[in-house]
Amino acid sequence: MCPSPILDAFFDKEIEFIVLAQGLNGDPLRFPLQLWYSPTQLFNRGIPPNRAIFHITSGAAEKHWTGPVVVLKHNGTRLQGYSDAGLNDLPALSAYFLSYK
Numbered sequence: 001m002c003p004s005p006i007l008d009a010f011f012d013k014e015i016e017f018i019v020l021a022q023g024l025n026g027d028p029l030r031f032p033l034q035l036w037y038s039p040t041q042l043f044n045r046g047i048p049p050n051r052a053i054f055h056i057t058s059g060a061a062e063k064h065w066t067g068p069v070v071v072l073k074h075n076g077t078r079l080q081g082y083s084d085a086g087l088n089d090l091p092a093l094s095a096y097f098l099s100y101k
Contacts, residue, residue, distance in 0.1 A: 002074065002081060003082075007036055007070055011067075012040055014038060017035060017037070018034070019033070020033040023091065023092035024092060031074050031075055031079075031083075032079070033072070033092060033093065034071070034073075035069060035093075036069070036070045037069050037070075038067050042066065043066060048066065050064075050067065050068070050069060053097050056090055056097070057097050057098050061100065062098075062100070065100075071089070071093065072084065073085045073089060
């Protein structure tokens with residue numbers, strides 16, 4: 001079982017997450033990415049778009065994410081821990097944000 005990262009400093013009361021197990025063209029990711037976000041801040045019109053997501057999607061995403069987003073990459077053969085997501089993970093993240101409806 002993977003440890004839970006302490007994310008309270010980044011988010012308000014509510015935190016949700018998704019696990020990205022597929023990359024570009026539906027290819028499985030060797031090490032899935034886990035993305036945490038705040039559903040109360042997501043798509044909030046009073047908050048400016050998340051600049052990192054806006055940048056990796058070149059502003060072409062149908063929905064402009066707002067608020068903080070934390071992404072970590074699972075590591076190990078049994079997904080027992082996390083490592084930092086890196087530049088090689090940006091295409092999978094970009095594809096996710098571009099396809100999000």
